[in-house]
Amino acid sequence: MNRLLRKSLLATALLVATATVHAQWTGPKAKSTELKEIKYGPLSPANRDDEAMVAFRNYGLGQFIHWGLYAIPGNEWEGVSARGGAAASEWIRAWRGPDTPKDWVKTYDNLYKQFNPKDFDAKRWAKQAKEMGAKYLIFTTKHHDGFAMWPTQYSDYNISKSPYKKDIVKEVVDAYTAEGIDVYLYFSVMEWNNPDYMGKEPKTAAEKKKFDRFLNYTRNQLLELMTHYPQMKGFWFDGTWDQSWIKSYDFTYKLEQELREKHPGLIIGSRFRNDEYGKRHFDSNGQMLGDYEQGWERKLPGDITWLEGRDWDCVMTIPPNGWGYMKDWSGIYTKTTDDLLDMLVYSASLSGNFVLNFGPDGQGNMHPEEDRLAKEIGDWMKVNGEAIYGARHAGMTNSKLGYFTKKEDNLYLTIFNRPINNIVRISVPKTATEVPVTATLLANGQVLEVKHADLGIDLDKNTYYDVVVPHTFQTDRAFVIKMKVDSPKGKAEKLMDAKM
Known part of the structure; x- marks a missing residue:
C-alpha cells in the first residue's frame, strides 16, 4: 500500500472507531489483566482446521451484496439525499428530522408493493462475480427494515408479497453455487418493522414476553434459512448491538449451539453475540466469540500483530459509506480499481480476505461503475490471482515497493x-x-x-x-x-x- 493511502486508511479507521464498542479495531487489542469466570464464552475453537474453515482462509476475494427495498429510494427521496439530511441508503427508513417526508415510515414500509426488479438475473450476477475472481458471496437476506428477501413463513413482510413474488435468496444461492462460489447469508437481528422488537433491555413482564416472542421468531427464521438453503456456508450477522440482544446472552449462546449442531461446519463471525458481561466480538478474557474477526468493516489492520493469528476479513464499500444502492456518485470520492487492488493485496499479505460491496438498483442492475470495477479487478486477478488465493502472511521485512x-x-x-x-x-x-x-x-x-x-x-x-x-x-x-x-x-x- 503506498504510504499516503495507508496513512489515510489508518486515519479513517481511527475516526470511525472512536466509540468504546469499536475500540478493539483502533490498534492492537488490549490484553486482559484479570481473568474472569465466563459461562458464555466461545463455542468454536480458535483457528479451526476443518474443511470449511480452510476454504474460508483460502478465499482471498469475496463479494458483498446489499439489496432490498432501500434500492428503490437509492439513497434519496424527493430530492433529499443522505448528503442533504436523509439517512444512508440501507438506513433510510430510520430517517428522522425536519427534512423527513410526511408519513415517511409508512411510505417506506409500503415500498414492497413496488419491488419488482425486472432486470434481476442471479445467473448474470454470479457470472460477473466469478469473472471478478470472487470465491465467496455475502448476501443480504434481511436488513434492518425487516423485509425478508425469501418467502419466510414467519412474517408477511417478505418477497412473496411483492409484485416480484419469487424467492430471491434461492435464486442467488443456486446461481452462485453453480458458479463454484460459496454463499454466506447476511442476517440483521435488528428489525424496525417488527412490533415485538425493542432496542432497550426488556424489564417488565410484558416487555420480556414481547421480546421473547421476537427471539423465538429470530430463531425460527435462522433455522428456516439453513433448511431452505443447505448449500449456505455461514451467517454474517448485523444489528446485534442493542441492549435487548446483549442482555439475551443465555438465549444467543444456546442458539449458536443449535445452529452449529444442525449445520456442521457452519461459519459465524465475531459479531453474533456477547458474554454475560456484555462484551461483544471478544469475551471479557479477550477470546474471540466466533470463527473469524468480523470487525474490519471499512477499515484495515495496521500490521500483522494487531490480529494475533486470528482469521479475519475486511468488508469494503466503493463510495465512502455506500452499502445499498446510491443513484448519485457525483461529488464524492469513489475508490478506484487501484485503490481496491491495494486493499485486496494488503489484506492477503496479512492472511485475510477482502470483500467488495455492491449495491444493485431497484431493477436488479449493478451501478455502471460497479460493473467497470468488477471487470478491471477480474482482469487483474486472472493474471495475478495466484498471489492472492490461498496466500498467507510471508513474514518478510516490509517493503516500500x-x-x-x-x-x-x-x-x-x-x-x-x-x-x-x-x-x-x-x-x-x-x-x-x-x-x-x-x-x-x-x-x-x-x-x-x-x-x-x-x-x-x-x-x-x-x-x-x-x-x-x-x-x-x-x-x-x-x-x-x-x-x-x-x-x-x-x-x-x-x-x-x-x-x-
Missing part, C-alpha cells in the same frame, strides 16, 4: 511502487534459511535475474537480493514477481570493522 504473500515455497511481491531503476531490492535477515533464488513475472512468465547484494552496512542484520525488472516490461497496474525460495548459496563475507 508493495506487499509480500507466500504459498508453500513460493514468495510473491506485488509491486505498487515500481523503482525508477527497475531493481526490486528484497531485504532478508542474514540468519534466514530461505532466500529468493529464482524470479518470474506473473504477467508473462518472463524469467528475471536475481542477484545477491550484500551492502555491508555496519550493524545491518539484513542482507539483500535484487530482482531486475526489464525496462521493456510496461504496465499501468500493480504487477507480481513470483519467487522460489531456497537455502542461501553462500554466507556474506566477514570483513574487518573499523575501530570506533
Whole structure:
C-alpha cells in the first residue's frame, strides 16, 4: 500500500472507531489483566482446521451484496439525499428530522408493493462475480427494515408479497453455487418493522414476553434459512448491538449451539453475540466469540500483530459509506480499481480476505461503475490471482515497493511502487534459511535475474537480493514477481570493522 493511502486508511479507521464498542479495531487489542469466570464464552475453537474453515482462509476475494427495498429510494427521496439530511441508503427508513417526508415510515414500509426488479438475473450476477475472481458471496437476506428477501413463513413482510413474488435468496444461492462460489447469508437481528422488537433491555413482564416472542421468531427464521438453503456456508450477522440482544446472552449462546449442531461446519463471525458481561466480538478474557474477526468493516489492520493469528476479513464499500444502492456518485470520492487492488493485496499479505460491496438498483442492475470495477479487478486477478488465493502472511521485512504473500515455497511481491531503476531490492535477515533464488513475472512468465547484494552496512542484520525488472516490461497496474525460495548459496563475507 503506498504510504499516503495507508496513512489515510489508518486515519479513517481511527475516526470511525472512536466509540468504546469499536475500540478493539483502533490498534492492537488490549490484553486482559484479570481473568474472569465466563459461562458464555466461545463455542468454536480458535483457528479451526476443518474443511470449511480452510476454504474460508483460502478465499482471498469475496463479494458483498446489499439489496432490498432501500434500492428503490437509492439513497434519496424527493430530492433529499443522505448528503442533504436523509439517512444512508440501507438506513433510510430510520430517517428522522425536519427534512423527513410526511408519513415517511409508512411510505417506506409500503415500498414492497413496488419491488419488482425486472432486470434481476442471479445467473448474470454470479457470472460477473466469478469473472471478478470472487470465491465467496455475502448476501443480504434481511436488513434492518425487516423485509425478508425469501418467502419466510414467519412474517408477511417478505418477497412473496411483492409484485416480484419469487424467492430471491434461492435464486442467488443456486446461481452462485453453480458458479463454484460459496454463499454466506447476511442476517440483521435488528428489525424496525417488527412490533415485538425493542432496542432497550426488556424489564417488565410484558416487555420480556414481547421480546421473547421476537427471539423465538429470530430463531425460527435462522433455522428456516439453513433448511431452505443447505448449500449456505455461514451467517454474517448485523444489528446485534442493542441492549435487548446483549442482555439475551443465555438465549444467543444456546442458539449458536443449535445452529452449529444442525449445520456442521457452519461459519459465524465475531459479531453474533456477547458474554454475560456484555462484551461483544471478544469475551471479557479477550477470546474471540466466533470463527473469524468480523470487525474490519471499512477499515484495515495496521500490521500483522494487531490480529494475533486470528482469521479475519475486511468488508469494503466503493463510495465512502455506500452499502445499498446510491443513484448519485457525483461529488464524492469513489475508490478506484487501484485503490481496491491495494486493499485486496494488503489484506492477503496479512492472511485475510477482502470483500467488495455492491449495491444493485431497484431493477436488479449493478451501478455502471460497479460493473467497470468488477471487470478491471477480474482482469487483474486472472493474471495475478495466484498471489492472492490461498496466500498467507510471508513474514518478510516490509517493503516500500508493495506487499509480500507466500504459498508453500513460493514468495510473491506485488509491486505498487515500481523503482525508477527497475531493481526490486528484497531485504532478508542474514540468519534466514530461505532466500529468493529464482524470479518470474506473473504477467508473462518472463524469467528475471536475481542477484545477491550484500551492502555491508555496519550493524545491518539484513542482507539483500535484487530482482531486475526489464525496462521493456510496461504496465499501468500493480504487477507480481513470483519467487522460489531456497537455502542461501553462500554466507556474506566477514570483513574487518573499523575501530570506533
